[in-house]
Amino acid sequence: MWSAYLLALLVVTVLFGPPTQRIYQALWIVAGIAAFAPDRPWREHVRILVDWVPLIAALVVYDHTRGIANTLGMPLRVHEPVAVERALFGGTLPTVWLQEELDGDAGRPWWTVLTGLVYTSHFLVPWLIAAIFYVLSRERWSKYMRRILLLSYLGLVTYVLLPAAPPWYAARAGVIQAEIHRSTGFGFRLHSVDIGADWLAAHSNPVAAIPSLHAGFALLVAIALWPSAVHWWWRIPLAAFPVAMGFTLVYGGEHYVIDVLLGWVYVGLAIGLATAWERRRAPAGPAPAPTVAAPGGDRGG
Structure with a gap:
């Protein structure tokens, strides 16, 4: 079967x-x-x-x-993330710098197949891990999914209250005076379908840049699997996964560095909230056994 x-x-x-x-x-x-x-x-x-x-x-x-902010009349933040990113990096935008340095004549380097795989792993890996946890341990699955839902809805609240545009949108709007290629879909092809490009079109959301849940989910997966990595060399790819996702998002024009960092902060917040709730729900331990005085223990000699 x-x-x-x-x-x-x-x-x-x-x-x-x-x-x-x-x-x-x-x-x-x-x-x-x-x-x-x-x-x-x-x-x-x-x-x-x-x-x-x-x-x-x-x-x-x-x-x-996710895109409800478009219908609520909340102002879309396009200039502010650019200003913060420039302030953090001395006037340079990491996305623009990476594409200028790595693409070369607007080409598509061979290794963009790897960034395509990393990017699209967001749509598969967290749920594959959930299925594995469910088979192995329903309790572990419950804790993992609780954090998944908390992270998702913390991000959703932010998207509604503070809609922010990604770098590729800011470039098309003229806020960034440079061409930004959405290179996360480069090179990843199965059969006749450009999977990366299809997913970019299907899942793009111009108001959901802050925080980056792609970055957040990658870190959450690494944290969830960390206790299972009994040998130190297994932890190398786990530690590299969120870093690779962060690089892919910034290089690919999908997120600013601040979006990635905030995505990781939101993971910490989701874990903290879930852990606090689980501790409150945990049954109290058994009451201590009453102390029984030894016979004659209070008598004088």
Whole structure:
């Protein structure tokens, strides 16, 4: 059953691209968990739906409300992030500098296939980790998903109250006097579909730059997997993943450095809130046993 599932997923991915639309992706996740142990009692299969459906629904609501700032009349911050970035880097914009230094004559270096993979991992890796955690430990899955939801909705509140534009938008609006290529989709091709470019078009949000949840999710994944890295060399790719995502976002024109740093700050906030809630919900420990005085302990000699 498990091998048939993997084969079907491979065929669909090669022909049509990886599942990225939320509901479609959720169906593959739930089916994969069920296929991992098909002989479990039917009540446990129902339990999978009971566990996952509310969380997927919450994420679908998040997906459909990310751009709500466009309809609320909140001013879009285009100049302010540019000004802050210039102040931090002595008048230089890291995105512009990286593209000028690394692209060379507006070319597409061979290694942009790697940045394409790193960028698009945002749409797959966090949910793959969630499925693995669910199979291994429902408690660990619950803690992980609690942080995922908190991080998502903390970002959503910020997008609504403080909509901010990414570098590529600022360049098109003339605020940045340089051409910025959205190079996160370069080179990543499966079959006839340019997956990176398709995802850029499908998931772009010109008001959701601050904070960078791409950066935040990458760090959250690394933190969630860190206890499982029992050997030090396993922790090297975990530590490199959020750094690689941050570089990809800045180089690709999707986010400023401040967006990436704030995304990491929001991870700390989400973990802190989740941990505080879990401690309050934890059952109190057993009451200490009463102290019994030894016979004759208070008598004089």
